[in-house]
Amino acid sequence: MSQKSVMPGFRPTLGYTLLYLGLVVLIPLSTLVFESFKLSWDDYIHIITNKRILSSFQVSFSASLIAAAIASVFGFITAWVLVRYSFFGKNIFHALIDLPFALPTAVAGIVLATIFQPSGFLGHLLSNLFGIQVAFKPLGIVIALIFISIPFVVRTVEPVLLEFETTMEEAGSSLGATRWQIFTKIIFPNIFPALLTGFALAFARGVGEYGSVIFIAGNIPYVSEIVPLLIVIKLEQYDIEGATAIALTMLVISFLLLLLINLLQFWVRKRSGQL
């Protein structure tokens, strides 16, 4: 580090980075940790092993994982369409993709709740045709999370697809590979690391999502209550300690899961010679 670098400005830029990281990320998060120290270990265990809270963890994380997986599939297809084909209105399509980024999540939540509730347009259709109820069930949460997380996948996969050399596909077919073999053996392995990043972003967003979920979820204890909602409930009851305990647990689990995804990504890149 003491060596002269070709790129000047290492010290000031690193300094600013650490300063802002401290102010914006580390201080709030460490406050959370310190706040939770006010609780004894037994109290902490007692709070988070509450059945209602455990089931909300289950709902939050499983819904986020499922939603991220589905968003990855559809996000990939969407990115594929945007990169590989040109069609009328493609620019509008581009703008539409980003809409969930910009839309207040509560608006998305209210809209989704309106159309998916049993008397709503899609909700009515689904329950009549297939007997599926979406609103006020974990399925509703999944749908809300897919809605808000698809752009994360599209926007991470898109640049990698753009960069992808199509001559690799031509080389594959000149060697006798079928379209399917070219997709599974050439295109997908090259896109997979980016897709994993998209998945991780979608998942992280899903775990923390509040506004778009609470309207469609119905928030029925033990069924469709998400963790962020429980934190809000605890806060409204001035149970700061309870809220901190839940928040800290969530922080740790999220961190571990993201770490796992990153390791997986590292392994995939290494295995495919991209590191």
Next chain:
Amino acid sequence: MSILLTDISKNFGQFAALNQINLEVPEGELVALLGPSGCGKTTLLRIIAGLEHTDKGRVLINGEDKTDQTVSQRGIGFVFQHYALFRHMTVFENVAFGLRVKPRKERPSNEIIAKKVHALLDLVQLDWLHNRYPDQLSGGQRQRIALARALAVEPSVLLLDEPFGALDASVRKDLRQWLRNLHQELHVTSIFVTHDQEEAMEVASQVVVLNHGRIEQQGSPSDIYDHPANAFVSKFIGQTNIFDFDDQNNEWLQSAGLLTANQAGKIAHVRPHDIIIEKADTSNTASAILKDFQHLGALIRIELIKNNANGSNAPVFAEMPNEQFKQLKLSIGDKVKLKIRQAHWFH
């Protein structure tokens, strides 16, 4: 296997990339498709491969009509200008790819695949790199791996799109020689595209010169050099001096010993080595002034100005071996006598 193209035409919108191409490539030849950029040579190669569809005409490989077959059915090997190696696979897996994607019934066992891949990597002298990824190789190594990969499926014909285009000069020179030797060893009918006439002459056993989507001439390298079919080929292959037929030039060419009778209205193309230079004893017999000379290894290129030039005339270039030039003891500004051995006349 022989390749036969009949009446191939291809348009990109209004632009006619290929215009009624008829071409026969006999079995075992190494053919160069040569032409300036935009002449349609790559398009023609991609049509033979099946990577591009022809608007009209048929593609026959070994007598079999392949026009409506996709690239994966044609049994060809294709080498891309920028290698197109699979970035996420090791060198070994790249070469094995064509064998691994075969239908289950035809797919060789893992042992046979491994044996074959290592044999091919030995052939291109790169077996020691089999565990590396393409990003870790140099350009020349990548191109050789790409060639090994194309050969793995035992193609009936090998098609190479500007195979040395992305390499630097010294690597290119080595690889040309290497490709020629490899072809002599394998005898697989091969076509390669190039815009570099030197490369075409050096590597190919047959050269096809293309321009504006048409074939200008097909023949052996010496044939094309010594007997160019038209002015384009003469200009494109090697160096040439061009003289319009006007009174001034006519007189000058005659004084240099060239017979210009019956050539009225034509243009004379004279190769630099067909101009013989002698020291002029008197200034009366001199026909040119030595302006400059450059060393090109074993040859000297001599830049001359015609003595009847009125300033704006283009220089005339002559070439002769180094030794011979030294014996003449010429220096810049000397008057010289020229003798033109022969010229090609074109309209």
